[in-house]
Amino acid sequence: MAVVNIRRDVDDKFYRYRMPLLMTKIEGKGNGIKTVVPNMSDVARALSRPPTYPTKYFGCELGAQTSFDEKNDRYIVNGAHDAAKLRELLDGFIDRFVLCKSCKNPETDLIITKTEEIVRDCKACGERTAVDMRHRLTTFIVKNPPKNPKKSKGKKGPADGNTASNGGQHAESPVADVDAEADAGAESDDELMKRIKAEAAVLTTETAIAKEDWSADTSPEAVRARTKAVEASMAAVNLADDESDEDPDSPYSQLGRWVEENRDVGPVEVYKKAEELGIAKKHKSSQIIAQTIFTENALTEIPKYLPLFAKLVTSEKHQKALLGGLERLVGVTYPDLTAAVPKILMHFYQADVLDEEVITQWGTHVSRKYVDKETSKKVRKASEPFLKWLEEADDSEEDDEE
Ligand SMILES: [Zn+2]
Known part of the structure; x- marks a missing residue:
């Protein structure tokens, strides 16, 4: 299961507040179509909020009906919504109802005051910051105040009535339940x-x-x-150390991991991510994105990303890096795609991302820069029909001119 920073705008791998990546599943058809969030309770636990809050929040933001079956752990938003959209909305929920407004730490409890205002009580800096009561979710929260689940385990909850308790399901740390998945989980603070x-x-x-x-x-x-x-x-x-693929901290490794986990966010977000990491203009980013963004369905996925590559690929060096990334994609990750190499190259060629000279040079020179020699040979062999077509297209162009 993928784990992401609770604040997705923080790309620090040492950031200690993490949550499972929200997943979605579309069920039903027609008017009855609905989106189930199978791991809503895990996500909500990492945020120390009841799972009904983010679900209801989605409903408010999307103008959709929601339903929960807490016993069976089912959290549902009516209509078909993709994971990327809900993750984006979740960011908004976190910003409005979880993060301390003062220090942006997510370790907060929700307190409902006597005047029925909702306040975030920050464990980190001690500040109490008000939630924007204009949001429709606040009505739901006031009606369904957060409970302390530890109550049922024998530990006494807040006894008095002047604060309607707390949402605070903080065990030792909000990531307790996802620790096993987090790479840094094994390390102590x-x-x-x-x-x-x-x-x-x-x-x-x-x-x-x-x-x-x-x-x-x-x-x-x-x-x-x-x-x-x-x-x-x-x-x-x-x-x-930008040339090293092995360094897991390099921005390129970060970009690669991020792209693999967020394939459905679309080309614009990918570009923004590369920009955020400060590597949008680097040739190596073309390679990293090419080798991570596509799946075995690369042929149908490529057209959508051609504008992105047109923006990324700005020199011959970039083109070579892109070819290297494609070489890894078809040579190593999805060998079944090898036969599709001519079509893949055609896409990039027709979009003016790859030039004829660069493809020809690449296709006629085996290289071990990106893959082993045998794979390199195999991929180039597969590209032959396209190289031949390029050559012939050239010839006929010359004929036309005469
Ligand atoms: Zn704070």
Whole structure:
């Protein structure tokens, strides 16, 4: 199961607040079509909110009916909605109903005041920040105040009535349940801290500055802009080893992982991600995206991404990197696609992403830069019909001119 940062605008792999990636399943047909979120309770647990809150939030935002069957763990939004859309909405829910408005930490409890206002009580900085009561979800929350599930396990919940309890299902950490999946899960916080400190001091400073700024203007736009700046500086530091695929911290590795986990977000988001990581203009990004964004259905997926590659690929070096990425895709990841190489190349050629000279040069020179020699040979062999077509097209063009 994929795990993502609770704040998806933070691309720090050391960011300790993580949640399972929200999944969707479409059920039914016609008027009865609905979207089930099979892991809603896991996602909600990571956020320390009841699963009904984000579900209802989706309903408010989409103008759709929702239904829950808490016993059977079923959380449903009527209509067909794709995962990318709901994840985007979830970001909004997190921003409005989870993150401390002051420090942006997600470790908050919801408190309903005597005057029926909802407040986020932050464990990290101690601030209490009000929720925007104009949102329709607030009515639902007031009617269905958060409960402390530990009550049932014998531990006493908040006894008095002046705060209608808390939403606080914080065990030791909100990630307790997803720890097993998180790569950093095996490390204790102390070890993690040591590693973070061992990182360039520059980064720590940048992050600290960014945190200070966040209390100044906490609009999502402002936060995103600052996060972007921090990430760009991190990416710059990482560029020293940009040729290494093995370094899991490099922005390229980050981009590759992100693309694999977010294939359905669309080309614009992919470009934004590369930009955020500070590598949108790098030739290697063309390679990374080509080898991670497509699946065994590459032939039908490519047309959608041609504008993205047209934007990314800006030089001969970029073209070669793109070819390298495609070589890995068909040579290593999906060998069944090898036969489709001529069609794949045709797509990129017709969109003016790849030039004839570069394809010809590539197709006639075996290279071990991206794959082993045998695979390289195999892929080039498969490309022969296209190279031949290019040559013939050339000839006939010349004929036309005469
Ligand atoms: Zn706070």
